[in-house]
Amino acid sequence: MKQSKTNTRSVVSTILTAGVVSSAMMFSSTVMAEGITEALTGGKAKVDVRVRLETNDTDDANNKDAATAVTARTRIGYETGTFAGLQAYAEFEDTMALVDEYAPQDTTFDPVVDPEGTELNQGYLTYKGIDKFLVKVGRQRVILDNARFVGNVGWRQNEQTYDAALLQTTVIPGLTASYAYVTQVNGIKYESAETDTQLVNVSYKTKPAKITGYSYMIDGDGAKGDSMTMGASVSGKVPMGSMKLLYNAEFAQMGGYADNDSGNSANYMAVEIGAALKPVTIKVGHEVLGGDGTTSFQTPLATKHKFNGWADKFLVTPVDGLVDTYLTAVGKVAGVKLLATYHMFSSDNGGDDYGSELDLLAVKKFGKNYSAGVKYAAYTAGDIKEDTNKMWLWGGVSF
Numbered sequence: 001m002k003q004s005k006t007n008t009r010s011v012v013s014t015i016l017t018a019g020v021v022s023s024a025m026m027f028s029s030t031v032m033a034e035g036i037t038e039a040l041t042g043g044k045a046k047v048d049v050r051v052r053l054e055t056n057d058t059d060d061a062n063n064k065d066a067a068t069a070v071t072a073r074t075r076i077g078y079e080t081g082t083f084a085g086l087q088a089y090a091e092f093e094d095t096m097a098l099v100d101e102y103a104p105q106d107t108t109f110d111p112v113v114d115p116e117g118t119e120l121n122q123g124y125l126t127y128k129g130i131d132k133f134l135v136k137v138g139r140q141r142v143i144l145d146n147a148r149f150v151g152n153v154g155w156r157q158n159e160q161t162y163d164a165a166l167l168q169t170t171v172i173p174g175l176t177a178s179y180a181y182v183t184q185v186n187g188i189k190y191e192s193a194e195t196d197t198q199l200v201n202v203s204y205k206t207k208p209a210k211i212t213g214y215s216y217m218i219d220g221d222g223a224k225g226d227s228m229t230m231g232a233s234v235s236g237k238v239p240m241g242s243m244k245l246l247y248n249a250e251f252a253q254m255g256g257y258a259d260n261d262s263g264n265s266a267n268y269m270a271v272e273i274g275a276a277l278k279p280v281t282i283k284v285g286h287e288v289l290g291g292d293g294t295t296s297f298q299t300p301l302a303t304k305h306k307f308n309g310w311a312d313k314f315l316v317t318p319v320d321g322l323v324d325t326y327l328t329a330v331g332k333v334a335g336v337k338l339l340a341t342y343h344m345f346s347s348d349n350g351g352d353d354y355g356s357e358l359d360l361l362a363v364k365k366f367g368k369n370y371s372a373g374v375k376y377a378a379y380t381a382g383d384i385k386e387d388t389n390k391m392w393l394w395g396g397v398s399f
Contacts, residue, residue, distance in 0.1 A: 035083050035084070036083055038081060038083075039080050039081040039082060039083035039086075039087075040080055040081070041081075042080075042081040043078055043079050043080040043081050044078070044079050045076070045077070045078050046075070046076070046077040046078070046079065046091070046398070046399070047074075047075070047076055047077075047397075047398065047399055048073075048074070048075040048077075048396070048397075048398040049072065049073070049074050049075075049396060049397050049398070050072070050073045050157065050394055050395070050396040051070070051071070051072045051073075051098075051394060051395055051396075052069075052070070052071055052072075052073075052114075052157065052392060052393070052394035053068070053069070053070050053099075053391075053392065053393045053394070054067075054068075054069045054070075054071070054102075054112050054114070054390065054391070054392050055067060055068050055069075055389075055390060055391045055392075056069075056102065056110040056111065056112055056388070056389075056390050057110065057388070057389045057390075058110045058386055058387070058388045059381075059386045059387040059388070060110075060386050061386075064103075064108060064109055064110050065101070065108060065109045065110070066109070066110055067101060067102035067103065067109040067110040067111065067112050068099055068101045068102065068109075069097065069099060069100065069101065069102040069105075069112040069114060070097070070098040070099035071095055071096065071097050071098065071114045071116075071157050072095070072096045072098060073093065073094070073095045073096075073114075073157035073158070074093070074094050074096075075091055075092070075093045075121060076091065076092055077089060077090060077091030077092070077121075077122065078090055078091075082128070084129060085127050085128050085129025085130070086125060086126070086127055086129070087125070087126045087127075087128070088124070088125050088126075089122060089123070089124055089126070090120070090122070090123045091120070091121045091122040091123070092118070092119070092120055092121060093118070093119055093120075093121035093158060093159075094117070094118040095114060095115070095116055095117055095118075095157045095158050095190075096116060097114075097116050100116075102114075104189075113156060113188060113189065113312075114156060114157040114158070115158075115189055115190060117158060117190035119158070119186070119190060120139060121139070121158075121159070121161060122138075122139050122140055122141060122161060123138050123139045124136050124137060124138030124139060124140045125137050125138055131171075132169055132170045132171045133167075133168070133169050133171065134166070134167070134168040134169070135165075135166070135167055136164075136165070136166040136168075137164075137165045137166075138163070138164075139161050139162070139163050139164075139186065140161060140162060140164060140166065141159065141161055141162075142161075142162045142164060142166065142180055142182075142199070143303075144178065144199065144201045144214070145201065145203070145212060145214070145233070146306075147302060147303035147306060148250075148270075148299065148302055148303075148306075148307060149214070149216055149229060149231075149252075149299055149301060149302050150199055150201075150216065150301045150302065151301070151302055151303030151306070152303060153188050153303050153304070153305065154303065155303070155305045155306070156188040156305070158188050158189070158190055159188065160185065160186065160187055160188055160301075160303075161186045162180070162182045162184070162185055162186065163182065163183050163184035163185075163186070164180045164181060164182040164183065165180065165181045166178065166179070166180045167179045167180075174204055174205050174206060175202070175203070175204045175205075176202070176203050176204075176205075177201075177202045178199070178200070178201045178202070179198070179199065179200055179201075180197075180198070180199040181197070181198055181199075182195055182196075182197040182198075182199065183195065183196070185197075185301065193220065193221060194221060195218065195219060195220050195221070196219040196258070197216075197217060197218045197219060197220075197301075198215075198216075198217045199214075199216050199217075200214060200215045200216070200217075201213075201214040202214070208236050208238065209234055209235065209236035210234070210235050210236060211232070211233075211234050212232060212233045212234075213231070213232045214229075214230070214231055214232070214252075215228065215229070215230045216228070216229045216230075216301070217257055217258075218257065218258075218300060218301070219257065219258035219259070220300075225300060226256070226257045226258040226259050226260035227254050227255065227256065227257050227260060227298065227300075228254070228255055228256070228257035229252055229253070229254045229268075229299075230252065230253055231250060231251055231252025231253065231268065232250070232251060232252075233248065233249065233250035233251075233270075234248070234249055234250075235247065235248035235249070237276070242277075242278075243275050243276055243277045244275070244276040245273070245274075245275060246272075246273065246274035246275065246276060246281070246283065247272065247273050247274075248270070248271070248272040248273075249270070249271050249272075250268070250269070250270045250271075251267070251268065251269050251270075252267070252268040252269075252297075253265055253266070253267050253268070254266050254267075254268070254297050254298065262295075264294065264295035265295070266289070266290040266291060266292070266295050266296055266297035266298075266321070267288075267290040267297065268288065268289055268290065268297045269287070269288045269290075270285065270286070270287040270288070271285065271286050271287075272284070272285035272286075273285075274328075279331045279332055279333070280329060280330070280331040281329070281330050281331065282327075282328070282329050283327070283328045283329075283330075284326070284327055284328075285324075285325070285326050285327075285328070286323075286324075286325050286326075287307070287308070287322075287323070287324045287325075287326075288321065288322070288323050288324075288348055289317045289321055289322045289323075289324075289348065290321045290348050291317060291318060291319050291320045291321025291322070291347070291348050291349050292319075292320075292321070292349055293319055293320055293349055294319060295319070296317040296318060296319050296320070296321050296322075296348075297317055297321065298316070298317055299317075307324075308322065308324050308343070308345070309324075309343050309345075309357040309359060309377060309379060310357075310359045310375065310377035310390065311357055311359075311377040311378070311379035311388045311389075311390055313355070313357075313379050313385050313388065314345070314354075318347065318354075318384065320347040320348060320349040320350055320352065321347055321348025321349050322345065322346075322347065322348060322354065323345065323346045323347065323348050323354075324343055324344075324345055325343070325344045326341055326342060326343045326344070327341065327342050328340070328341040329341075335364060335365070336362055336363070336364045337361070337362065337363045337364070338361070338362055339359075339360070339361040339362075340358070340359070340360050340361075341358075341359040342356070342357070342358050342359075343356060343357040343358075343359070344356050345357070345382065346382075352382070352383045352384070353382035353383050354382045354383065354384060354385065355379060355380050355381045355382035355384075355385055356379075356380050356382075357377060357378065357379040357380070358376075358377070358378045359375075359376070359377050359378075360375065360376045360377075361373065361374075361375045361376075362374050362375075369397055369398055369399050370395075370396070370397050371395070371396045371397075372394065372395040372396070373392075373393075373394055374391075374392065374393050374394075375391070375392040375393075376389075376390070376391050376392075377389070377390045377391075
């Protein structure tokens with residue numbers, strides 16, 4: 001009889017234990033489900049719309065008509081809330097031509113690189129569960145430093161994004177280390193290219209200066225696009241009475257990588273010095289993309305429109321290289337940002353005259369959500385290229 005009571009207690013205990021465990025699992029599953037649901041429904045929708053008029057009048061040998069493009073770019077995205085350190089984001093993008101007197105829409109006109117299209121612009125998952133560490137996997141915007149070597153080409157209606165895994169840490173005070181492995185580059189023409197690219201960037205920031213070192217290893221489709229770029233830069237601000245002295249110096253070397261074993265290499269050098277005098281900042285710069293007549297320094301993943309003139313005459317570096325000496329003045333009047341830059345271009349190899357360019361910009365923000373601007377580029381040809389005038393007028397809203 002005592003043995004029977006013991007067996008009964010054992011059975012009851014087992015049932016109770018199983019019930020407790022089952023209830024705990026059900027409670028845990030319920031809490032997890034509620035957390036996931038809250039993260040999915042408690043996110044934030046994002047909308048970004050930009051309507052832009054762009055003209056291009058190029059005096060080329062084909063005598064094409066001057067281009068007029070009016071395009072509307074719309075981005076609609078949704079960012080979830082955070083659950084267990086995880087957060088997701090998805091963003092669709094559409095570019096529509098309202099006036100399509102431009103190539104590639106109509107090849108009888110000069111080109112404007114804003115073709116019509118619709119795509120998943122971004123779609124990624126981030127993890128921030130470990131303090132001062134970030135992991136981002138999926139289609140995403142990647143901008144390193146000033147975008148001279150890796151950027152999103154944000155000026156175009158369809159920006160450049162990357163299918164990539166990005167790891168970033170700020171665990172050491174003042175130091176930011178980034179590593180990205182890229183499997184596909186999604187370009188500004190709604191085209192994509194598979195790649196096997198690794199991007200390494202480490203910067204250390206102190207009060208007087210920011211020091212950066214990087215290595216960008218690009219393995220594209222065939223030897224032509226394969227290269228490794230290694231370099232370093234230092235930049236900073238030095239207070240001098242009522243003004244600030246601004247400086248930046250950078251050096252890099254591009255060489256063979258992966259299927260490109262030619263042994264050819266090219267150097268990059270940039271020096272910029274300026275003075276911040278309220279309300280105007282003035283900078284003088286000298287940038288050299290080396291070339292020897294066979295090999296020249298290229299920046300295939302850069303935001304190229306930002307550099308060497310807005311007329312975009314040097315998106316591909318000539319085989320004799322490119323020297324860009326420029327003067328920039330930027331300030332603000334009545335809340336309007338004003339900028340003017342004058343470029344003088346020549347070849348690195350041989351010193352040929354590559355022309356000059358004047359760039360002008362005025363941008364105004366209206367509160368947090370609205371903006372409008374006008375921009376102009378006038379390129380005067382030298383020994384190569386052709387005279388080109390471009391103008392932009394745009395308005396945007398984002399929320």
